[in-house]
Amino acid sequence: MSGQIVMPKLGMTMTEGTITEWYKDVGDPVEKGEPILMISSDKLTQDIEAPESGILLEKRGDTDSLLPVGEVLAVIGEEGAAPIPEVRSAKEPAAVMPAEPEHSVVSAEQAPKETSTRPESDRIFVTPLARRIAEAEGVDLHSIEGSGGNGRITKRDVERALVQREATGILAEAESAIQERASLASGQAIAPQPAAEAGVGEGLSPMRKAIAKNMRRSLAETAQLTLHRKADGNALIEFQQTLKRELVNAGYDTKLTLTVLLARAAVLALQEVKSLNATYRDGKLTEHDEVHLGIATSLDHGLVVPVIRDAHQRTIGALAEDIREATEQARSGAASPSLLAGSTFTITNLGASGVEYFTPILNPPETGILGVGALQDELALSEDGSVKQVKKIPLSLTFDHQIVDGALAAAFLTALVKYIETPYLLVL
Structure with missing residues (x-):
C-alpha cells in the first residue's frame, strides 16, 4: 500500500507553496513523525512529517519548486508499490492517502x-x-x-x-x-x-x-490618507521606568517596552473611537467591539503581522507577554496561520530605525494602521516659563478615507495622545 503527501494549505489565502529543503532521498526509509521536507508559504515555513513509516518512493518536486496547494510532494509506501495518480483536494490539509485509482x-x-x-x-x-x-x-x-x-x-x-x-x-x-x-x-x-x-x-x-x-x-x-501628530512622551517614559522598577522589586521579569504601552494606549483609543477598529470586506463594513491588534514584525526578508487577540481584555503585563511570544514565533517561522490572521487594527514601529514620520500602508481589510517613529528631543516651555527638554513621539495614522473622515481620524489621535501623556489612565 502506498500513500502521498500533498502541499498543505497553511492559511486562508495560501494557494501555493515552495519546497525549501528535502531531508530524505528516494529509497530512504522514513519513520512516522520524521520530517521529510521543509516548505514555505508567503508567511510561514514548516516541516512536513511522515504520517506513517515506510520507504520514500517518489519526490515530485525539486528544491525551490513552487507548487499549488494540493499538489503531490512525495509518495511513501512499501518498496515496489505502484504510484498514485489521484491527489487530495486543495481545500484539505496534508495527509497520507491510501492508493485509490480514479473511478x-x-x-x-x-x-x-x-x-x-x-x-x-x-x-x-x-x-x-x-x-x-x-x-x-x-x-x-x-x-x-x-x-x-x-x-x-x-x-x-x-x-x-x-x-x-x-x-x-x-x-x-x-x-x-x-x-x-x-x-x-x-x-x-x-x-x-x-x-x-x-x-x-x-x-x-x-x-x-x-x-x-x-x-x-x-x-x-482603498483611499488612503495619513495624518501626523506628536505626543509628549516624557510622562510615558517615566511611567515605564517606574513600572519596570516595581516589577523587578516584585520578582517579575516582564519585558515592558514602550511599544507595549503604546499598544495599550492604542487599544483604549480604539474603544473610544470604534470607527478605526473596523474592517471592510466584500462590501460589508463591520465595527468591532473586540480589538484584535496586529503587531507588524520585520523579518530578514520580509514582514509579517502576528495578531494579539482580544487585546482589550489584556492587562499591561499580559499584553507584554503576548506581544513577546507572538513576535518571537513570527521571527522564528513557527507562527501558526491563525496567529497571522484576523486583526482589526495594526501598529508598526520604525523607531529603532531612526525614522520619524512615514506613511504606513493599510493592512486590508482593516480601516486604520498606526505608525510610530523614533523619539525626538525637543525644547519646550514649561508652565512656569522655563525651558525643558521633551521627548516627542511621532505618530502617523493611515486610514481609509472611504470609511473614515479626517475628523474621526483626528479624534482617534487625540484620544491616543491623551493616554500617552496621562499614562496612569492605562491601568484604569
Missing part, C-alpha cells in the same frame, strides 16, 4: 443528458469528482485542459482553474480601481485598459511576492 472516466457519450446533443468533436473526458466540483463552482469544462490519461480532466485541473479565475478577478478589480482613482485625480476620463498580467512580484521570493500583491491591492482598493 471510470465519464465521457460525453456516457452522460445520458448530453450525448444526444454534443457532437463527436466536443467530447469531454472528466472524472466524476471533477465534474461535480465544476458544476458546483460554475466552471466551464470546455475551458480546461485535462492533465490525466487521454487528456481527462481531474479535480486538480478544476481546482487550478478556480485559483486562476479568482486571481484574474482580483487583478482586474485592482486595475480598474487604479484607473478610476487616476481619472478622478486628473479630472479626465480614461479609456478602459485590459486587465494587468498576473506578474506582480514576479521573480521575487514567495514572501516578497505576497507582500507585493498585498500592497498593490491595498493601494488599489
Whole structure:
C-alpha cells in the first residue's frame, strides 16, 4: 500500500507553496513523525512529517519548486508499490492517502443528458469528482485542459482553474480601481485598459511576492490618507521606568517596552473611537467591539503581522507577554496561520530605525494602521516659563478615507495622545 503527501494549505489565502529543503532521498526509509521536507508559504515555513513509516518512493518536486496547494510532494509506501495518480483536494490539509485509482472516466457519450446533443468533436473526458466540483463552482469544462490519461480532466485541473479565475478577478478589480482613482485625480476620463498580467512580484521570493500583491491591492482598493501628530512622551517614559522598577522589586521579569504601552494606549483609543477598529470586506463594513491588534514584525526578508487577540481584555503585563511570544514565533517561522490572521487594527514601529514620520500602508481589510517613529528631543516651555527638554513621539495614522473622515481620524489621535501623556489612565 502506498500513500502521498500533498502541499498543505497553511492559511486562508495560501494557494501555493515552495519546497525549501528535502531531508530524505528516494529509497530512504522514513519513520512516522520524521520530517521529510521543509516548505514555505508567503508567511510561514514548516516541516512536513511522515504520517506513517515506510520507504520514500517518489519526490515530485525539486528544491525551490513552487507548487499549488494540493499538489503531490512525495509518495511513501512499501518498496515496489505502484504510484498514485489521484491527489487530495486543495481545500484539505496534508495527509497520507491510501492508493485509490480514479473511478471510470465519464465521457460525453456516457452522460445520458448530453450525448444526444454534443457532437463527436466536443467530447469531454472528466472524472466524476471533477465534474461535480465544476458544476458546483460554475466552471466551464470546455475551458480546461485535462492533465490525466487521454487528456481527462481531474479535480486538480478544476481546482487550478478556480485559483486562476479568482486571481484574474482580483487583478482586474485592482486595475480598474487604479484607473478610476487616476481619472478622478486628473479630472479626465480614461479609456478602459485590459486587465494587468498576473506578474506582480514576479521573480521575487514567495514572501516578497505576497507582500507585493498585498500592497498593490491595498493601494488599489482603498483611499488612503495619513495624518501626523506628536505626543509628549516624557510622562510615558517615566511611567515605564517606574513600572519596570516595581516589577523587578516584585520578582517579575516582564519585558515592558514602550511599544507595549503604546499598544495599550492604542487599544483604549480604539474603544473610544470604534470607527478605526473596523474592517471592510466584500462590501460589508463591520465595527468591532473586540480589538484584535496586529503587531507588524520585520523579518530578514520580509514582514509579517502576528495578531494579539482580544487585546482589550489584556492587562499591561499580559499584553507584554503576548506581544513577546507572538513576535518571537513570527521571527522564528513557527507562527501558526491563525496567529497571522484576523486583526482589526495594526501598529508598526520604525523607531529603532531612526525614522520619524512615514506613511504606513493599510493592512486590508482593516480601516486604520498606526505608525510610530523614533523619539525626538525637543525644547519646550514649561508652565512656569522655563525651558525643558521633551521627548516627542511621532505618530502617523493611515486610514481609509472611504470609511473614515479626517475628523474621526483626528479624534482617534487625540484620544491616543491623551493616554500617552496621562499614562496612569492605562491601568484604569
